[in-house]
Amino acid sequence: MATERPRLVYDDDCGFCTWCADWAVRNGDFDPVGFSDLSADERDRLPEDWEECVHLLADGRVYSCGKATEEVLARTGRVPADFVHFLDGFADYERLRERAYRLGADNRDLLGKVVSASPPAGRE
Template sequence: MSFRERPVLLYDGDCGFCTTSVRFLDRRVPTSAEVVAFQFADLAALGTDAEQVSYEVVWVARDGRTYGGAQGVARLLIDAGGLWRPLGMIAVVPPFRWLAHGLYRLVADNRYRLPGGTPACALPPNRRPGPTA
């Protein structure tokens, strides 16, 4: 297992809602992670693939383990510390884990309808305009 200097948070850089969310995180959530649009990352080297990162945000831990969706967000909050840490810790424990997953899927599946979302968010990555991973 390879170890990284910093964790990595992968998100969909083609999605306006995702990009807006990452800007919010950058301003409000102090993380040690390198935040990267998956379109600009070496996904194989990070232990993931285009299918996963187009479906959900992915947290790549220092030890190389990957956490997707709500669990990826939970790891980000734990990493941020402070008042964010308890929220992340709660989100990894059932039944809150299940609730977090449901809420994450609801948002992710409807991101093109949310503020900052664009019609491209609703398209599969291979059908979006511009370069793809």
């Protein structure tokens, strides 16, 4: 049975978010879906505060915010899945991951200026 490609849901009004989604698509196997292109069914699967962060719809699950970012990095091979599993064993890891995600999300205007100077790199 074939599985659906993971759908990366991101804020397509945000330059940094779009750059990140572009990077993920170039380096992994994702279908990008901007907030403006979400279907009603996709929106219904997302958490109530869905506009606050990135999401990954994959394998019948919804990953959000830091967990979505971590899952994208693991699926692109940038972070080994075994390492993520190892980190999940620490009590404070989820809180720290989400805090780090929020730090980046809250500073995306600044990060957007940094990445706008160059297009996202593909696989080397």
